[in-house]
Amino acid sequence: xxxxxxxxxxxxxxxxxxxxxxxxxxxxxxxxxxxxxxxxxxxxxxxxxxxxxxxxxxxxxxxxxxxxxxxxxxxxxxxxxxxxxxxxxxxxxxxxxxxxxxxxxxxxxxxxxxxxxxxxxxxxxxxxxxxxxxxxxxxxxxxxxxxxxxxxxxxxxxxxxxxxxxxxxxxxxxxxxxxxxxxxxxxxxxxxxxxxxxxxxxxxxxxxxxxxxxxxxxxxxxxxxxxxxxxxxxxxxxxxxxxxxxxxxxxxxxxxxxxxxxxxxxxxxxxxxxxxxxxxxxxxxxxxxxxxxxxxxxxxxxxxxxxxxxxxxxxxxxxxxxxxxx
Amino acid sequence: xxxxxxxxxxxxxxxxxxxxxxxxxxxxxxxxxxxxxxxxxxxxxxxxxxxxxxxxxxxxxxxxxxxxxxxxxxxxxxxxxxxxxxxxxxxxxxxxxxxxxxxxxxxxxxxxxxxxxxxxxxxxxxxxxxxxxxxxxxxxxxxxxxxxxxxxxxxxxxxxxxxxxxxxxxxxxxxxxxxxxxxxxxxxxxxxxxxxxxxxxxxxxxxxxxxxxxxxxxxxxxxxxxxxxxxxxxxxxxxxxxxxxxxxxxxxxxxxxxxxxxxxxxxxxxxxxxxxxxxxxxxxxxxxxxxxxxxxxxxxxxxxxxxxxxxxxxxxxxxxxxxxxxxxxxxxx
Numbered sequence: 001x002x003x004x005x006x007x008x009x010x011x012x013x014x015x016x017x018x019x020x021x022x023x024x025x026x027x028x029x030x031x032x033x034x035x036x037x038x039x040x041x042x043x044x045x046x047x048x049x050x051x052x053x054x055x056x057x058x059x060x061x062x063x064x065x066x067x068x069x070x071x072x073x074x075x076x077x078x079x080x081x082x083x084x085x086x087x088x089x090x091x092x093x094x095x096x097x098x099x100x101x102x103x104x105x106x107x108x109x110x111x112x113x114x115x116x117x118x119x120x121x122x123x124x125x126x127x128x129x130x131x132x133x134x135x136x137x138x139x140x141x142x143x144x145x146x147x148x149x150x151x152x153x154x155x156x157x158x159x160x161x162x163x164x165x166x167x168x169x170x171x172x173x174x175x176x177x178x179x180x181x182x183x184x185x186x187x188x189x190x191x192x193x194x195x196x197x198x199x200x201x202x203x204x205x206x207x208x209x210x211x212x213x214x215x216x217x218x219x220x221x222x223x224x225x226x227x228x229x230x231x232x233x234x235x236x237x238x239x240x241x242x243x244x245x246x247x248x249x250x251x252x253x254x255x256x257x258x259x260x261x262x263x264x265x266x267x268x269x270x271x272x273x274x275x276x277x278x279x280x281x282x283x284x285x286x287x288x289x290x291x292x293x294x295x296x297x298x299x300x301x302x303x304x305x306x307x308x309x310x311x312x313x314x315x316x317x318x319x320x321x322x323x324x325x326x
Numbered sequence: 327x328x329x330x331x332x333x334x335x336x337x338x339x340x341x342x343x344x345x346x347x348x349x350x351x352x353x354x355x356x357x358x359x360x361x362x363x364x365x366x367x368x369x370x371x372x373x374x375x376x377x378x379x380x381x382x383x384x385x386x387x388x389x390x391x392x393x394x395x396x397x398x399x400x401x402x403x404x405x406x407x408x409x410x411x412x413x414x415x416x417x418x419x420x421x422x423x424x425x426x427x428x429x430x431x432x433x434x435x436x437x438x439x440x441x442x443x444x445x446x447x448x449x450x451x452x453x454x455x456x457x458x459x460x461x462x463x464x465x466x467x468x469x470x471x472x473x474x475x476x477x478x479x480x481x482x483x484x485x486x487x488x489x490x491x492x493x494x495x496x497x498x499x500x501x502x503x504x505x506x507x508x509x510x511x512x513x514x515x516x517x518x519x520x521x522x523x524x525x526x527x528x529x530x531x532x533x534x535x536x537x538x539x540x541x542x543x544x545x546x547x548x549x550x551x552x553x554x555x556x557x558x559x560x561x562x563x564x565x566x567x568x569x570x571x572x573x574x575x576x577x578x579x580x581x582x583x584x585x586x587x588x589x590x591x592x593x594x595x596x597x598x599x600x601x602x603x604x605x606x607x608x609x610x611x612x613x614x615x616x617x618x619x620x621x622x623x624x625x626x627x628x629x630x631x632x633x634x635x636x637x638x639x640x641x642x643x644x645x646x647x648x649x650x651x652x653x654x655x656x657x658x659x
Contacts, residue, residue: 031563035478036490039471039533046532047497050508057508065511115344122337132645133345135652136352139637141592141609144630147616148351151358151627159354162369192348200652207653245499253501256594259613274503281507282599299507306504313499 054299062296077300086293090301093276099183100272101251107191108247112198117228119199120206135196145189146260150176153185177262179269186257194250198243205239206232241320245313252309277302359441359631363624364391379430379437385418386411392436393444393622402432441628445615449603450632453611457633460523460607461590464530465583469541471531472582473575476541477567480548491542497534502595510599521602529600530590537582544578545571581651584644591637608633 061073081090115134119127140148152160153174164173174181209232217231233240255274263270264278271279280298360373368374388394389411400409405422415433419426435443479487509529519525548571556566594609601607603614612629615622641648 029484032478032484032487035474035563035567039475039531040490042471042528042531043494043497043533046509046512046529047500047505047534048493049512050505053508053511054505065514115341118337118341121333122341123334124338126338126341128646128649130341130345131649132642133348135649136638136641137348139588139591139641140634141594141612141630143594143609143613143616144592144634147612147626147630148355151355151623152351157366157623159358159369162367166369192351195348197652200649204653249499249501253503255503256592256609259594259598260616262616264613265616274501277503277507281510295507302504302507306501309501310499310504314496317495317499 054303057296058300058303060296061294063294065295067295073296077294077296078304080293080297081301081304086297089271089276089292093271093273094305096179096183096269096271097252097254097273100187100254101248103184104187104190104251104254105244105247107187108194108198108243111191111195112243113202115195115199116202116206117232119203131196134199137193138196140193142254142256143260145193146257149181149185149189149257149261152176153181177267177269182258182261182270182272186261190254190257201239201243202236205236209235238320238323241316241323245316245320248309249313252306273301273305277305355627355631355634358623359628360439361624362440363622366623376438379415379434381416381419381426381430382414384412384414385409388433388436392440393625394433394436395447399432403429440622441624441626442632444622444625445611445629445632448615449606449611450629452604453606453608454633454636456523456605457591457607458636460526460530461587463527464590465587467527468531468533468537468586469575469579469582471533472537472541473545473571473578474567475533475538476545477563477571479538479542480545481550491538494533494538495535497532506595506599513600519600521600521605523601523605523607525600526593526596526607529596530586530593536585540578540582541575544575548574580647581654584648584651587640588637 058077059072059074060070061076062070080086119130122130137145150158152158153176155161155172155175158172158174158176161172161174165171174185213231213235214227217227222230253274254272255278258270258272258275261267261270263272263275277298280293280301281295283292357370357373361370362374362376365374385394385396385399389396396409396411403418403422403424405418405424409418413421415429416426418424419429475490479491482488482491513525513528514520517525517528519528552570553566556570592609593607594613597607597610598613601610603610606614612626612633615629616626
């Protein structure tokens with residue numbers, strides 16, 4: 001539009017201009033909509049609609065996906081989760097999940113944070129190779145990690161156990177199917193798998209600290225661990241919160257690794273919350289698991305157990321945003 | 327100066343030790359994938375020598391130890407009717423008038439590379455193709471949808487843009503296990519996509535924190551003048567999208583692809599729930615060999631190794647890209 005033209009227009013009528021602007025903004029709105037809608041429709045349909053589908057089922061006695069004879073039962077499902085015969089399995093699964101999640105969270109720091117500190121301080125050409133190798137287990141599938149645990153820690157056939165007995169200790173050091181393995185060795189393996197991921201997260205935070213801050217602390221004579229405690233840790237709180245959210249969500253939802261440990265093939269010691277919910281929903285259908293309750297109970301359990309987590313993660317997320325802005 | 331270099335040496339030693347330890351499980355996996363199940367109780371730090379197929383072994387024993395499918399064997403040897411599992415191979419050759427070499431050629435691979443042979447015979451290749459299709463389509467379509475979303479959201483010109491953006495972030499805090507049961511109802515009952523790879527792709531491309539964040543923030547750095555110049559020349563938004571934006575998306579696409587690829591490749595839960603064995607992707611396939619041949623460790627570990635190999639190769643070829651993306655994702659946080 002040439003300047004002479006536009007000025008002529010302004011002179012001619014104020015009304016046409018606002019009309020034109022309104023038309024343009026409507027066109028812009030439509031364009032936005034066309035570009036946003038394809039993904040958003042799928043997103044609503046598969047991520048938010050499930051909650052709307054789940055809500056009514058909670059109050060029914062729907063046994064499985066094909067059940068035609070569905071009745072309203074009010075709050076019976078929520079009550080039944082905490083009554084015999086389900087309560088025992090629920091508590092056990094919940095207890096295992098919570099212990100696992102706590103240990104798993106420690107591993108985020110044991111692996112991710114310590115490795116990030118080491119890489120942050122390191123001055124060497126080997127840095128790239130180290131990073132490549134540390135990040136490598138992230139390519140492994142969860143089921144692969146579970147089966148590698150079977151490979152290493154099975155009684156009599158586990159390579160790790162065989163090495164230990166070769167070195168002179170008798171008996172089996174570990175049993176892949178035991179609860180101790182699921183609660184304490186599994187987080188270790190998970191920490192190993194996620195080491196590169198968490199390291200990148202923390203390293204990103206460390207690299208964002210202004211060098212002057214670190215230098216001035218060094219000038220003031222702050223020792224290394226003092227610097228870590230008073231400078232590094234407070235500065236990377238946003239990274240820590242992100243790692244915390246990931247860790248909580250992944251730990252509570254852990255599934256693949258447990259399948260590798262035989263959780264769907266009768267290994268009760270590997271029955272965590274996700275396996276419990278899966279068995280309620282799909283139990284009889286797949287891989288030899290037995291039906292232990294109704295689909296409605298499964299959906300109830302998934303909402304009741306995970307909802308507090310979602311709120312926690314939501315709150316952490318907001319906290320993180322607030323902290324990274326100031 | 328001396329102190330600093332001592333510290334550096336120490337760090338190199340510690341990190342080298344950690345890296346070596348990291349590689350140990352991979353190494354053992356590679357060895358165990360070629361160690362006969364029957365030798366599982368012995369420690370092998372190297373791939374052990376194989377015994378040749380003995381014509382004195384019974385066909386029944388071969389079925390149990392090496393997962394030889396007796397019916398497939400009968401069909402291949404054109405033996406009609408019942409085959410006594412107690413028969414030795416030499417007796418079979420004699421009784422049915424079959425060349426011993428023909429039997430040997432058929433059975434030798436089972437004994438020599440039992441793991442690989444078993445999984446390939448039980449549908450590994452089909453699962454591999456399914457996984458490549460699902461991962462490839464998910465990454466490409468997911469990126470395209472993400473770029474489209476980003477092209478509209480970038481800059482947050484309207485209040486509702488911010489709302490859309492934030493609702494995608496919600497995806498990060500909902501565990502997949504929480505919604506899988508209702509998702510199954512939607513996909514099978516309302517979309518009729520039972521046992522279809524499409525259902526997996528849909529669940530992957532539904533959008534989420536990562537794709538929205540990566541593409542929106544990158545597109546926000548594309549100079550506004552480019553868009554305005556297209557509009558000035560009378561171009562529509564799709565001209566801008568196709569000719570200006572898409573060619574610039576190399577960097578964010580690399581970030582998106584290298585972070586999501588391991589997720590899509592290794593997605594077990596959705597495959598196990600939504601697919602049936604004839605359509606299984608690799609993780610579900612590996613889970614099913616773990617379930618059916620519970621005793622054939624060689625096949626199980628071959629399955630883990632072979633399903634890891636393709637993505638590991640991609641990772642090692644593009645390692646710089648992967649690492650840069652991991653760091654970029656971290657900084658964005």
